[in-house]
Amino acid sequence: MKKKSSSYHVQLSLLELAYKNNLYSILVNFTALICVYYQIASLAIPYIDLWFYFTVFFMFVRLIIDLSYKKFFSAEKSSLTPKNLHKWSVLYTSGVILGGLSWAIIAVIALPNLGIEGKFVVTVISSALAGGATGVLAPNKVVGKIFIVLTLLPASITLVFITPSLPLLGFLGTFFCFVMLVGHHHNHNQILDNIELTFKNDDLLSSLQRQNQKVLDLNYRLENRVKERTADLEKMALTDRLTQLNNREGFLGQCRQLALSFHSLKFYFFDLDRFKQINDSKGHEVGDLVLQHISTLLLDVLPEQTVVGRWGGDEFVICSPNDLEKLDALDVLCNAFSEAVYIKNKRVEVCMTIGAAHYPEDVNDIEEAIHAADLAATYLKRNGNRGAVLRFNHELLRQSELTSGLINILHEKNYSEYFHLEYQSIVDEWGNVSSIETLSRLKHPQLGNIPPLDFIPVIENTGHIMQFGCWVLENALNYVKELRKSNPELSIAVNVSPIQLKDDYFYKTIQRLLLGSGVPANALTLEITESVLEDTNLEGIISQIELLKNIGVNIHIDDFGTGYSSLTRLRTLPAHTLKIDRSFVVDMATQGDGLIKGILSIAGQFNLDIIVEGVETEEQFIQLKALGCTKFQGFYFSMPNRDADLFLL
Structure with missing residues (x-):
């Protein structure tokens, strides 16, 4: 199929080249016709005028065919089927062969009646036409050879057999005919090789283009896959794998986006109470399912424009432009959390301690707001108020600083450097x-004197x-x-x-x-x-x-x-x-x-x-x-x- 397709395209190219040279061939033939007719018009040669008019008419028909082909080819090149190709080839072949016959006829009927000069003129013109045909008619292997034979061989034979005969000139014409046939054959093969090479180059170029397009398509698909994979990785990097909520980075990023649209944001820090006991008593699989259950509750209950994230192991964070306490959303959540659930046929009771902070009313930036809400939740748990809700205040910050400072001191275990003991008397009724x-007394290097009611609970809790x-x-x-x-x-x-x-x-x-x-x-x-x-x-x-x-x-x-x-x-x-x-x-x-x-x-x-x-x-x-x-x-x-x-x- 590929070979057949290639042959068609070669024939098409040869036909295009033939018609490309056809107009020049017609003009050369017409010029030669005028010269020959001028040479023999005054002689009493039978049918010479008829020959001339027939040849002129035929050349005119060839010209019409040539112009029609060029018009058809330019308009309908894409629809040039093998059938159309055969039709135009037949028309071209017919025109060239009829032209060759015309020169064969004039050689036979005119040469016996011409003088030596006339014979030489006709022979030279015929030879010139044959020589030109080696190039002009080279695209058509058979037609070109027929034209060369028709224009040169009848004249050469006639020169041998007429009286007086010119055998040497006839022999030279015959030899020249053979040379022209060889030249035409060589030229045809050269054209054919060039065309085939062109097609090979075109095929190679097309193949390279196809390969390049495949590479481009593959690259495009790879780029899309890389983009998709990058998007997936970015999402994974910002998403908690267990709960599918935002992780810390994802939560902070969405909060910053939300801050661009609202002048005030409310942050809530949810700390799951006694989660370690759930893991220890029910198993970590149940613990993971509890976290997923809480995540679902948060997403179901909280209003739109609320950002939810998992901050740590048993800690969740919420950011909302709405005050969830006023919307009773926190009450709904606390009630939902307080209801016992059965996970893997095990009864689990969940309780949340919630700290709140408002930005920018309470703190200066988003991360401070999360930390402040965390402090409020920690304060509640430290003081035994699990399951409650508390908004951050600056007294909590002072206590947090105190706790941090105390923890650093306690880790040093050099109590005498910071603590000292004082004594107060207990007397009887006579004052003895x-x-x-x-x-116990504590003087902190930065926070000053701290009463026992403040530092003893920290020492106990740590x-x-x-x-x-x-x-x-x-x-x-x-x-x-x-x-x-x-x-x-x-x-x-x-x-x-x-x-x-x-x-x-x-x-x-x-x-x-x-x-x-x-x-x-x-x-x-x-x-x-x-x-x-x-x-x-x-x-x-x-x-x-x-x-x-x-x-x-x-x-x-x-x-x-x-x-x-x-x-x-x-x-x-x-x-x-x-x-x-x-x-x-x-x-x-x-x-x-x-x-x-x-x-x-x-x-x-x-x-x-x-x-x-x-x-x-x-x-x-x-x-x-x-x-x-x-x-x-x-x-x-x-x-x-x-x-x-x-x-x-």
């Missing part, structure tokens, strides 16, 4: 010092309370040891955290410290807050207290009356003394002394001693003594001081 209480508590106890015991050299009956009280009491080895720690200091156990008092009675591990705490009490350590319940402990639990606690909180002393001026009388009655029922804290005036001291109180503590007797000798003298 019977004991001293140890008070897991340093055991080490810090040992440092306080050790220093307090060593200090009272020196004081007891001049005051042998003096005892010292030290506050301890419920976390310390939960440690199974706390009892042994106290024994080791007492042994190391040489202070007797009855000279040490441990003060615990009333909130310990509400602890879920109360039995373990009571067990530790009983062990301590058995070796002689005194137990005081500090700040009594500020909590919500029941009398039943109070009875189970093996304590020696209740310390009445200073708030009851302050309230005596406005609300009377009924509450203090009630506490004294309770203490009497449980055989507990009483120490009244916060005595600041002589009037309070007298009034409390009148009620039956026998031990007191407060600024009226002494201010906390690093040197207890000042109030022991």
